Amino acid sequence: MDAHSPQSNQDYSVCSRESKRTLYSALAEHGSVDAHDQTHVVNFLASASNYGLPGPVECIETANYYLFLSGPYCFKLFRQCPKDAASGEPPRRHSLEERYQLALREIEFGQLYSPKLYLGLVPVWQRDAALFMQVPQTANGEQPSLKHVALQQDVIADWVIVLHRYDASNSFDRFVEHYQPNYIECQKLAHLFEPKSGEEVIDQQGESWLTFLYKSLEDLEPFVRSCDSKTKKNTLRACLNRAKGQLDRSKPAILHREDHGLFRHIHGDVKLSNVVDLRDNFCLINPRVEDEHGAMTELIGDPFYDIAALVGELWSRNLNKQANWVFPIIAADSLTAMPSTVC
Template identity: 25%
Template sequence: MTAPAQPPQKTAGDHVVADQGAVFALLADPATHGIAEKVVRIDTHGAALFLAGPFAYKVKRAVYFPFMDFSTLEKRRAACAAEVEISGAGAPGLYLGVVPIVRTAHGLALGGEGEAVEYAVKMRRFDTDLTLDRIAERGDLTPELVKAVAAMAVNAHAAAPERRGFDSAGALSTYLEDTIAEFAARPDLFPAEDVARLAEVSRAALARVRPLLAARSEAGFVRRCHGDMHLRNIVLLDGKPVLFDAIEFNDEIATCDVLYDLAFLLMDLWQRGLRDAANAIFNRYLWASDDAQLDGLAALPLFLSLRAGIRAKVEAAGLAHLDGEQRAEAQARVAHFFRQTIALLGTPQPGPIGFGDGTVEAAAPSRPTLWAVGGLSGSGKSTWAAKMAPGLGTRAPGAVVLRSDIERKRLFNVAETEKLPPEAYAAEVSPRVYERLRRLARRVLASDYTVIVDAVHARPEERDAIESVAREAGVPFSGLWLDVPAEELVRRVEARTGDASDADAAVVRHQLGYDLGVIRWTRSTRALSTSP
């Protein structure tokens, strides 16, 4: 009988299996690159990056983790080649190839003839101030950039190959148990009582959504994704957000539910306090996705928690390469991500969750809410919804926003800002739009997320119908009607650009003649400011 494979012997620091000091010294020397300026070095748990002149060289660390094995030279070479192939496909011109570090008669050299002792990914150097983590730190995540990032995520998943039948629940279980084991092994960083509670709640959450995850796998929502979609791995190139540094070392880790892939980005924004951006990307992603994506929201709290847990253990693994102030800052990040791991689980569902238009077996202790906001065009409904959504509900990243203008465009298969023809606003079309809003709201509530339905809701029967959705779902309902002076409505719609609404001054004047009937919803006369 063959003995099971054992992890390689560690030699220096947590998870490190070989000394790469000579290689790192070579790449850190400006003379190696024929430049006068200092080489900038950036370290992570899995790589060392050297920024030299117009190029960057990335060396895989000689480390062994249960989730990432770079313990041999051949494995590091293969990982470099895979990174160029996989990440290069989504970032044309950024990845330039794999360069060997060779031993010559005169010592180590970057490239050339000789025995290869290490390999590096060669990249076109970009301004590190243009990665989204830096942009976020400067407070420069503009609404237009957020919109572009959401489109980037949608396009990345549309292009990712499907992996139908992949056992995503089984993979998540492995990640969860590995993470819990890492936490348990470091009581100096992760309190044992908190780890035990996290393990209990996380395992229960995974058990509840296991049938849902299997159904999503069969339906094509599991794909070979980027796998590491957080802010530091997105850079502005030629003014557009570009994903780079995908998971290349393990195809199974990169194969996942698309919402699990997206969850890394949402978690990263949320834990930074950028909740408006997280919610906006969340909703824009859903607007561009198949309706069945809404059913997957039942698993999103677990996805977010797992992503935070992975970041906590990765940051903890990197402590071995740091000292002094850098180590203290990293330890603070570890503690922060661990707290997020617990907080992002939210309120667990008490019963199994179905796939499709089914409902949960029992109401959660803290229930979602159905909000409806109404008012004539230009009254500020969408502004109110976008402002309130990040803070509504008990689950990150806030409420799902269903907007009639968006759903009408989706009904006619046109882009968000493309103007619809007059027939799209015919009398028989609006009931279809409102019925669609109600149908989608039911799916969101069944996934235990709060939902905001943003529509004019001019007719009493439209307001009654959306209220009935809440009653049927057994959740609280809140209705808000926005009253704004006629001249202000006209001014706002005339100032709009790049918005999903096609309403103009003529539409507003027509709406002003509506018989609104009795409005029982809370009425607000405060004129909310809206962006043009």
């Protein structure tokens, strides 16, 4: 595709993963403008008249991104300056290129693990002072009333992830506040972690994964130290020390699993608030694509990390029966490669 002849009438929902990556790369090479702030883009996406779809736009704002829900779609925009009030540090700033890379990493993970939810990545174009973008056709083939084709002189102002619309207020964490998941619902949770066809086999990541795990424990040290100064109890300190000791003892098992090809791209932020119900199945959203300091990251490691996060949250909510339903389903295949001494 000629990078200087963008075609915004491309149907992003029917491309293969490889062709999508080629398309996005070609579009990214086109001219762009990294404005001082995103106000112009946010205002554009918040206006229902810019979609050509019936109904109003619902806007949801988080610390790291915006969601704009219009018609059958949800449009996700990464913040240029994510909020991090807890650190007290000046807001970090993501350039347009960095926001593109963050969105690209999320869409590739999303289309692997939640293909029914993640549709594609589209640019917001700027022509002179005006913005426009291509909204995909609906599931029944209806085209939006607004149709735009980008010209050679147009530039990219930002990127948005396009998802099927989902009820952001109905995440699974809210469900379990009122109901206890049944066995079928726990099966759906377990199926989130099934290896996907065409998933890349990754090796030689064992040591870097261990480095990540040790650093994660080290990052807890300042918090534990602050708690030590406020109480004579050392329960939290003892838990952290036990975790470090357990990681030391688990190192051979982790490297053994890596040797057997069990490492892959993982979500990295599995929690019930990142599980949404699409009626026929559950989907994972919001994979971890940046670290706590705002730097882009690509987590490659043991899927047990994601599994442990889910099972641990179920236990913390006193859903022990549900945890005991979920774990055997998602761990059965992986345990075959685990040394018998740690099974």
